[in-house]
Amino acid sequence: MAARHDGFRSIAGGIRWDLLPARLYERGKHLGAWNPRDIDFSRDREDFRHLDPAAQESFLRLAAGFAAGEEAVTLDLLPLVWTVAREGRLEEEMYLTIFLFEEAKHTEFFRRLLDALDVHDDLSGFHSPAYRTIFYEELPRAMHRLLADPSPEAQAEAAVTYNMVVEGVLAETGYYAWRRLLEPTGAMPGTLRGIAHIATDEARHIAYGVYLISRLVAEDDRIFDVVERRLNALMGPALGTFAADPPRDPAVQADILDFARRRFDARLNVIARARGRSVADIEGWAGGVFAEALGDNG
Ligand SMILES: [Fe+2]
Ligand SMILES: [Fe+2]
DSSP: OOSOOSOOTTTTTOOOTTSHHHHHHHHHHHHTTOOGGGOOOHHHHHHHHTSOHHHHHHHHHHHHHHHHHHHHHHHHSHHHHHHHHHTTOHHHHHHHHHHHHHHHHHHHHHHHHHHHTTOOSOOGGGOOHHHHIIIIIIHHHHHHHHHHOOOHHHHHHHHIIIIIIIIIIIIHHHHHHHHHHHGGGTOOHHHHHHHHHHHHHHHHHHHHHHHHHHHHHHHOTTHHHHHHHHHHHHHHHHHHHHHTSOOOOHHHHHHHHHHHHHHHHHHHHHHHHTTTOOHHHHHTTTTHHHHHHHGGGO
16 A cells, blocks of 8 residues: 555544544543552552462462553554554544553553552563463464554454453453452552553443454455454463462352353444444444443443
8 A cells, every 4th residue: 555645534524523433532532531640559558568478479460460461452552553544544543542542551550550569570470371372472463463464354353352352351351350359358449440440441442343343344244254263263362361360259250250251242242243234334333332342331
């Protein structure tokens, strides 16, 4: 594709404020404006110091997964931003600028938390082989492939990896689980506050991913097979990353899995509904259909 512009939407044609990405952009401008630096970790520091060594280790294992995961998605999003910009999808690129800013803040949040807890050791030893498969290999590979191959298939694989699996299964369920474990203890209030902000940001990120994949499926029905294949390939290592977590109360565990399944099924249903539809149909779904994908935090 030649590097030239044939016109500009801002002065001819306008910006589609009705599209889901433009709506997410609008939401992100205020909901995504929280500042990790404003979070007070002084109670967390005290609470952490009073945990027994096993509980400290569990906390750090989770923090090591989330912190590196947020760093990975910060580092690996740019090829997708470049891909949609190159296609002239202004609304999508505008939203992705906020998306990337939010991921940078999530990374900042975890580093500030670890600094406040006075944890300066290398925590990468907590990363399981399954975790490494997803975050050290599959995610960067799927995203950076776009620089050489921005085809719809590659875009679908990238969005399934990033939005459906890493954000939709791992981050969202992981944060939900962590909140469920921490909230009853009344401890670590700064950590909980940050996670609550991150969860609402992630819901918007995932909604964008579902929109993108739905658009790609509407453009070419064969993309649905690419989506299914990629999901099947990644689900094993994705679920394997949870296996290293500390054992939980079976009722809590069942609730967490149920949460993950409901969210995942709702999103896959949206994508399946895109089959046989036109791109204009998907663009018209900005409200109701994606509200489902946004979930409770929408
Ligand atoms: Fe994030
Ligand atoms: Fe995200």
